Amino acid sequence: LVEMVNVMCTRRGDDPLTFSPSDLLPSDDDLKYYDSLEGISLLTLQLRFLLLRNFNRRLVNVLALVDLSCAGYESFLAASLRQLRGVIMSSVKRALFERVLSDSHSGDDHWMQKNKIPTVTLDRNKASQHAKTLRPDVKGTKTVFGQLFCQLHGAQSSGSRTDASLLRNSHRAWYTILAGERADDYGGPYRDVFNQACQELMSSALHLFIPCPNNVANGGTNREKWVLNPKATDSISLAMYEFVGKLMGISMRTKNPLVVDLPSFVWKNLCNDQVSFTDVKAIDLDFAERLNMIIKLNETELAETQTKFLVQGLDGEVVELVPGGRSTAVTVETRSAYVEMAKLYRLHEIDRQCNAIARGLATQVPRNLLSVFTWNELELLVCGPPEVDINVLKLNTAYGEGLSEATFSVQLFWQVMEEFPQEARQKYIRFVWGRSRLPFSTADWERKHKINKFPKTPPDDYLPIGHTCFFTLDLPMYTSKQVCHDKLLYAVTHCIAIDADETTVARQAADGGEWVDDEDDEEQV
Secondary structure (H helix, E strand, O other): OHHHHHHHHHHHOOOHHHOOHHHOOOOHHHHOOOHHHOOOOHHHHHHHHHHHHHHHHHHOOOHHHOOOOOOOOOOHHHHHHHHOHHHOOHHHHHHHHHHHHHHOOOEOHHHHHHHOOOEEEEOHHHHHHHHOOOOOOOOOOOOHHHHHHHHHOOOHHHOOOOOHHHHOEOOOOOEEEEOOOOOOOOOHHHHHHHHHHHHHHOOOOOOOEEEOHHHHHOOOOOOOOEEEOOOOOOHHHHHHHHHHHHHHHHHHHHOOOOOOOOOHHHHHHHOOOOOOHHHHHOOOHHHHHHHHHHHHOOHHHHHHHOOEOEEEOOOOOEEEOOOOHHHOEOOOOOHHHHHHHHHHHHHOOOHHHHHHHHHHHHOOOOHHHHHHOOHHHHHHHHHOOOOOOHHHHHHOEEEOOOOOOOOHHHHHHHHHHHHOOHHHHHHHHHHHHOOOOOOOOHHHOOOOEEEEEEOOOOHHHOOOEEEOOOOEEEEEOOOOHHHHHHHHHHHHHHOOOOOOOOOHHHHHHHOOOOOOOOHHHHHOO
8 A cells, every 4th residue: 555655646746744545546557556455445545544644754753763773683663664664655764865865975966067076987989899799898897887897996906996985976976088979977978877887787798697587488577687697706796796786876876777677686685675485486487386396296206307406596507405416316205305495595596796785885875774665665766767657757847948838849749758668768868868767756856857949940850959968858849740759769769979068078088088909908907
């Protein structure tokens, strides 16, 4: 019930604490996502919400007084609140979380533009050339993510790590120079490279994440999810996971989504929630069904399977559960122990990697406060909403001189956006803002989406222009919906280069950045 109300209020720009029970009128579409609410009368839902709302109104004044860093045996109150994380409204948690973040910011956007600390210089041509080799950037030196890692984190032994506190800016964690590109970073280049680093993480460009088993088997749900690579346990890989954690924390501070498709058991590890075998089953259905089958078979059938004390990991690698497991058969007497050992192995297979991410995360945000968030809420804080809601975008749109929502060409624009599939909507957001997702809530919008009039004529001959630094679209006054659709779709699909800025910094950046395939720089980390 609380989750549904949170979603409804986010969509409407309301606060659940001021939401009236009489306004709780869920549609059939709202209820279809929450099976446990089926068959409950509207009056009962409203009364339950009234009870939960009043509980949260009282909790908002005392939550800051609870020491959530205490373990369960140290504080019954802290342990109880963690167990109740699902009925604590998002606005209550976020109010405290945002207050703590605000008190620990290193600066704001004006401070960053003036001081440019820290500054990173990124060669995207180098990353592009390396991508053509089809080799993963195992040392973190070639990709955009790798270059960010080297300059802002690096290996523990390098002694060149940027002070983590300098990354706690409220708008941008670093100032970006794009070598060989004419761009001065007023936010657009920063968001663009942040987005590119996300794309590299969820690909074969890096070795940190691999497709989940359901993806490999082409069965079950959550096939789009990526899991942490069990083999990535060397010191550089663990340092790179720490940097992933830093980026997660940075995304929460700057409200710039880090779009990573990770399964529930990773998010649960990060917010200290209980991970269960259900979380494993969600991304490896074959493994769960095999264990279930072993329990049900009779002695003869089990012997015919020739099952040994082996388990297949997330990466497909087979490991022994006990010494000599390759030659130890699973029998009716030992199958319960085998199943429990196999489950335990999977539940803790990537603990080292998760712990590394958690260490990086803790350098940017108070991780103890995350223990009252559900894993879904944490995913939203880091990644943003997975869908571009046009109503939310409209609610946060301003219009330039001579335009309003009633302007004919503006109406055509919104009609086209409504009809765009999610992929095209995400491309549009990147076209005008350098990111592919909207902020978590209306309060997180650092600036409104703006539509200006593009004055040249005839308008149907021109493409729209996006300004990623300022979240602005210059819209030609198109005369038909079809022309608006075709021009906008072409622009968001093919015209994604960073604006050519005319500042001194931009011209200096454009003069540099020749890429040399120097294998020696693999050792620089």
